[in-house]
Amino acid sequence: xxxxxxxxxxxxxxxxxxxxxxxxxxxxxxxxxxxxxxxxxxxxxxxxxxxxxxxxxxxxxxxxxxxxxxxxxxxxxxxxxxxxxxxxxxxxxxxxxxxxxxxxxxxxxxxxxxxxxxxxxxxxxxxxxxxxxxxxxxxxxxxxxxxxxxxxxxxxxxxxxxxxxxxxxxxxxxxxxxxxxxxxxxxxxxxxxxxxxxxxxxxxxxxxxxxxxxxxxxxxxxxxxxxxxxxxxxxxxxxxxxxxxxxxxxxxxxxxxxxxxxxxxxxxxxxxxxxxxxxxxxxxxx
Ligand SMILES: C[S@@+](CC[C@H](N)C(=O)[O-])C[C@H]1O[C@@H](n2cnc3c(N)ncnc32)[C@H](O)[C@@H]1O
Numbered sequence: 616x617x618x619x620x621x622x623x624x625x626x627x628x629x630x631x632x633x634x635x636x637x638x639x640x641x642x643x644x645x646x647x648x649x650x651x652x653x654x655x656x657x658x659x660x661x662x663x664x665x666x667x668x669x670x671x672x673x674x675x676x677x678x679x680x681x682x683x684x685x686x687x688x689x690x691x692x693x694x695x696x697x698x699x700x701x702x703x704x705x706x707x708x709x710x711x712x713x714x715x716x717x718x719x720x721x722x723x724x725x726x727x728x729x730x731x732x733x734x735x736x737x738x739x740x741x742x743x744x745x746x747x748x749x750x751x752x753x754x755x756x757x758x759x760x761x762x763x764x765x766x767x768x769x770x771x772x773x774x775x776x777x778x779x780x781x782x783x784x785x786x787x788x789x790x791x792x793x794x795x796x797x798x799x800x801x802x803x804x805x806x807x808x809x810x811x812x813x814x815x816x817x818x819x820x821x822x823x824x825x826x827x828x829x830x831x832x833x834x835x836x837x838x839x840x841x842x843x844x845x846x847x848x849x850x851x852x853x854x855x856x857x858x859x860x861x862x863x864x865x866x867x868x869x870x871x872x873x874x875x876x877x878x879x880x881x882x883x884x885x886x887x888x889x890x891x892x893x894x895x896x897x898x899x900x901x
Pocket of ligand 1: 624641643667669671672673674689690694714715716730731733736
């Protein structure tokens with residue numbers, strides 16, 4: 616199912632393969648909170664909004680009905696094609712293939728800019744230089760007073776044993792690798808503050824990230840279509856995936872996997888499955 620000659624922006628996942636089955640396995644969590652933040656930015660129907668790295672358009676498809684103009688920039692051709700197919704050719708949506716590290720929009724253009732589960736794809740280096748480029752582009756293209764809304768995960772949520780994703784317990788080496796791709800929330804907020812973003816808020820988004828079956832049926836994680844939609848598998852060798860599969864099967868046989876699922880879901884109830892950070896571009900600084 617490889618489609619490797621198409622454009623792809625992630626630093627390590629080939630999303631042109633992933634998107635063939637992405638919608639089946641994922642849910643757009645935090646939509647309610649995202650809409651809330653948009654309405655605090657201004658009357659939603661007056662807003663010009665950008666989504667960066669929109670994937671197959673799960674968020675955009677909803678947001679478009681609330682705002683005046685919806686723009687999207689996505690790094691994968693397959694994602695763009697899937698979103699276009701889903702959304703159709705509606706008047707207020709403009710989607711483009713592009714890179715959020717260098718946006719093709721003039722300064723002070725957007726009332727709000729959102730990225731959902733994208734930041735961990737920007738960098739392979741631990742000092743997150745591309746994250747800084749992304750934030751600078753957000754600053755440049757947002758209007759003064761505009762909102763930046765980021766959906767990502769904390770290190771606590773990603774912890775293989777005590778975090779919120781039960782399957783990470785069965786692939787702890789890869790879980791450590793993926794956690795390293797996620798900027799720690801304190802580093803992210805410091806970088807935002809350094810650039811002049813203000814009114815920074817941390818919100819626990821409601822809803823779940825994976826399809827409902829992930830939370831009740833561990834055999835889902837053994838299925839290739841599920842494995843293709845979780846970035847942790849992009850960072851695992853075939854041998855590691857085989858070992859994880861074996862460990863999950865053993866856990867299903869002795870029942871321990873259900874204990875792990877219960878623990879992880881309990882933790883998710885406490886701290887959520889993701890973190891949403893919102894901030895404003897100050898009105899008095901360019
Ligand atoms: C985990 S997916 C999330 C997709 C979508 N936001 C969602 O939550 O359903 C990450 C997305 O970010 C996109 N992406 C990664 N780096 C990018 C970049 N530098 N510019 C544009 N898109 C990028 C990938 O192509 C992929 O669609």
